[in-house]
Amino acid sequence: MGEDATGVGQPRKRYRTRNWREYDRGLISRGDLTVWISPDLAWHAVKDAGGRGRPREFTDAAIQAVLTLKVLYQLPLRAVQGMAGSLIRLAGLDWRVPHYSTLSRRQRDLVVTIPYRPRRGPLHLxxxxxxxxxxxxxxxxxxxxxxxxxxxxxxxxxxxxxxxxxxxxxxxxxxxxxxxxxxxxxxxxxxxxxxxxxxxxxxxxxxxxxxxxxxxxxxxxxxxxxxxxxxxxxxxxxxxxxxxxxxxxxxxxxxxxxxxxxxxxxxxxxxxxxxxxxxxxxxxxxxxxxxxAEVQIRCVILNTFNSLGMPKTVPLV
Structure with missing residues (x-):
């Protein structure tokens, strides 16, 4: 039993989901691997001939995509290298696969982009x-x-x-x-x-x-x-x-x-x-x-889940 402002016991509110069909599709899409790795992704870095040192082979977006699979499915680095390689082969792409040592090294200074949907009006944080x-x-x-x-x-x-x-x-x-x-x-x-x-x-x-x-x-x-x-x-x-x-x-x-x-x-x-x-x-x-970087990638996953579909609930009278 819940309590109102005066302390008198009141039954807890019950809610009904109004968009269950849409929300159900969103829950299913959370397991769709094409959400996390797409042929449109900028995978290989553009080599700068004038730069010093060995140029980077993969973009930050590619490293973030593979590490997202690692965090989402709780895989070790070697296993996620194999998973990313299998996805690339199944997609018929000629991309190279980041080595697990490259993933470990790049994770240290990775700039993670956390997506969000712009909103109108003032924010309530x-x-x-x-x-x-x-x-x-x-x-x-x-x-x-x-x-x-x-x-x-x-x-x-x-x-x-x-x-x-x-x-x-x-x-x-x-x-x-x-x-x-x-x-x-x-x-x-x-x-x-x-x-x-x-x-x-x-x-x-x-x-x-x-x-x-x-x-x-x-x-x-x-x-x-x-x-x-x-x-x-x-x-x-x-x-x-x-x-x-x-x-x-x-x-x-x-x-x-x-x-x-x-x-x-x-x-x-x-x-x-x-x-x-x-x-x-x-x-x-x-x-x-x-x-x-690992925690930021978790936040990316949560925001992506939200963008795929959220329940719209109303209280039952």
């Missing part, structure tokens, strides 16, 4: 973070015998478009970095020409740096103050907005404020985190540079 494992045992072993000291995690920070559910920005840090200090770098990944209307986040983003970053983008910030939060001085950037939120929570209660402000849309970021982890809760790469 939701932000959150999660952890992906690098080293450590599985959950069963931890539950049975306890955690080992060598468990290593990387922290992934995402900004999600609340309307399209697409990843618009991604950063990866270690566990020592706080959530709030990463926000300016995340917002810098959203083009200046796109207007941001609202940014939503949990209490971890109740910091002065986050308010300053949202003010620079002229965006409203929906972030609940911490439980022991005190009013800020008037000369602090964002103090008027935050202090008004603090007064509203004290007057209405935190539960009612969340419903009234639309704070619950922030849960879309948690949904995106869950989808990200379905591609694997463990990072295959060992060094941070390759791990960044």
């Amino acid at each position: 939701v932000i959150d973070s999660t952890g992906l494992k690098v080293l450590g045992e599985g959950e069963w072993k931890v539950r049975k015998h306890g955690a080992d000291k060598r468990r290593v995690w990387r922290k992934v920070h995402l900004i999600i478009d609340a309307d399209s559910h697409e990843v618009r920005a991604v950063e990866m840090t270690d566990h020592r970095h706080g959530d709030g200090e990463i926000v300016p770098g995340l917002l810098a990944q959203v083009p200046e020409g796109e207007r941001i209307g609202v940014i939503s986040g949990d209490g971890a983003y109740d910091t002065r740096g986050v308010y300053e970053a949202s003010t620079e983008r002229k965006a409203a910030l929906i972030v609940p103050p911490r439980r022991n939060g005190k009013p800020w001085k008037s000369r602090t950037t964002g103090s008027a907005e935050r202090n008004e939120t603090l007064r509203a929570i004290r007057r209405l209660g935190r539960r009612l404020w969340k419903r009234w402000s639309g704070y619950h849309r922030r849960s879309l970021a948690e949904t995106a985190m869950s989808r990200l982890k379905r591609l694997g809760e463990r990072l295959a790469a060992r060094d941070p540079a390759r791990q960044i």
Whole structure:
């Protein structure tokens, strides 16, 4: 049973998918290999006769396409080399196949392009973070015998478009970095020409740096103050907005404020985190540079899935 703003128990809302046939076709298309590798792809790099050193044989798009297959199907480098070669042969193309050592080397400095669909009007962005494992045992072993000291995690920070559910920005840090200090770098990944209307986040983003970053983008910030939060001085950037939120929570209660402000849309970021982890809760790469490319490729996969079809749901009365 859910609860309304007054705390009275209410049945949870049920939803119906209105475009199931279209969405079903999109789910099937997610396994179509032609989505990830196409004859129209620019595969071989144009050789520059005046450049120094050995010219690159493959474009970044070709390396990204093969690494996408690796991440999507959770293959080792040698296996994905064989898979890409078989696809090229089946397509009747005369392309050369990147060697697994080339894939490993190029992944370190690969510039990954994350596609997204342009939107009209101001954006509503939701932000959150999660952890992906690098080293450590599985959950069963931890539950049975306890955690080992060598468990290593990387922290992934995402900004999600609340309307399209697409990843618009991604950063990866270690566990020592706080959530709030990463926000300016995340917002810098959203083009200046796109207007941001609202940014939503949990209490971890109740910091002065986050308010300053949202003010620079002229965006409203929906972030609940911490439980022991005190009013800020008037000369602090964002103090008027935050202090008004603090007064509203004290007057209405935190539960009612969340419903009234639309704070619950922030849960879309948690949904995106869950989808990200379905591609694997463990990072295959060992060094941070390759791990960044791996996480960015995961975001490419999620956005491509969205472009193939999303469910349109309506609440049942």
